[in-house]
Amino acid sequence: MSKNCYKSIRVSYAKGKHELGILENNFREVKENEVLVRVKYSSLNYKDALSITGKTRIIRKETLIPGLDLSGTVIQSNSKKFKKGEKVLASGAGLGEFIDGGFTEYSYVPEDVLVRIPESLNLIDTMRLGTAGFTAAIAIEKMILNKQDKISGPILVTGATGGVGSISLSILSKLGYETIALTRKKSSKKYLKSIGASQILQFEKINNNKILNTKLFSGAIDNIGGEVLDWIIKSTKDNGNIVSVGMAFDSKLETTVFPFIMRGVNILGISSTNYIGNRQRIWESLSKRYKPKNLNIINKKSISLSDISKQSKNLLLGKNTGRIIIKMY
C-alpha cells in the first residue's frame, strides 16, 4: 500500500451533540470474513444528507463513517467470497447507519454486505444508481409481484427530480409503463421528459377534503409522504399499488380506509436497509432489464469528500436534480 493512512468523513455524537469532521485513519489488519476496498466512488442520498447535517440522527452508533454506498476494488481480502482485484459495491444494508459507510478513501467491509459488480455495470454506474437505484428496483419489483400491469393506466412518481424519483421514472419507462412525474420544480420539464416521464404534474396546494377522488393513476411510487400520500391513496384506480418509499415532504399519514375497502387499493412498503431478498440478484437486474438508459443525464454532478457538507444542505432544501456521486480519486 502506498499510503500509511486514509481520509474519511466521521459523524459523532460522542459529546451528546452532532459533530462532523474529516479524519485521517490508520490502516489495520483485515478481520476474518472482511475485505479492504479502495473506494473509487460513493453517492449522496437523502439519508446521507440528514446524517451529514445532523438534521435527523441516522447513525445508530456513537461515531461512524456516513455514506450508504460505495464502489471500488478489493485490495486485501480475508474472505473466501472475494479476492484481491475484484470490483465490488456495497449499498444500504446498514452502511452509514450501523456499519462504517462509503464517505472514505478505503473501507473495511464485511463480506455479507458486499456485492460483485455485474459485468455490464462499472464502478461509476453502480454509484450513479446507488441506494436510489436499488430502492427504485425493489419498489418496482414489488409492484409487479403484486400484479401491477401496463394497461390499467399510468404510474405516478413523486419527488420526481430526486434520486429515487428519477431512476424510478427511467426504469418504468424502459419496462413500457406510462408515467406521471409529480415535481415542485417548474423548470424540470425538459429533464423529466428526457428520462422517461410521459406526463408532468406540478406539485401545488392539494385539496384533500373528499374521501375518494377521481381515479387518476393505476399506481404510484411515493418519495414524499404526508398529505400527498393521502391524496395519492384517494386518487388511485381499483386494485392499484402504491409503494411508500420516502418522506421528503412529511412523515405523517392521515387517511381513511375507504380507498382500501372500496377500491382494493394496496399500499406497500419497502426498506433498502432491511431488504431480505438477494441483493446480488437486484444488481443483476439493474445491470440488464432495469438498467436506466439515461444514467449520464440523471447524474451530472461529481463532487469530492470536502464538498459533501455544502451539497447535503442543498439536497435537503430539495434544490438538487438527479444523482450526485462522490469521487475519491
Ligand SMILES: NC(=O)c1ccc[n+]([C@@H]2O[C@H](COP(=O)([O-])OP(=O)(O)OC[C@H]3O[C@@H](n4cnc5c(N)ncnc54)[C@H](OP(=O)(O)O)[C@@H]3O)[C@@H](O)[C@H]2O)c1
Ligand atoms: N424506503 C427506503 O428504503 C428508501 C431508500 C432510499 C430513499 N428513501 C427515502 O426516499 C426519499 C427520496 O430519497 P432520494 O434519495 O430520492 O432524495 P432526493 O434525491 O433528495 O429527492 C427527493 C425529492 O423529493 C422532492 N422534495 C424534497 N423536499 C421536498 C419537500 N419538502 N416537499 C415536497 N417535495 C420535496 C424533490 O423533488 P421535486 O423537486 O421533483 O418535487 C426532491 O428532489 C427520502 O425521504 C429518502 O429518505 C427511502
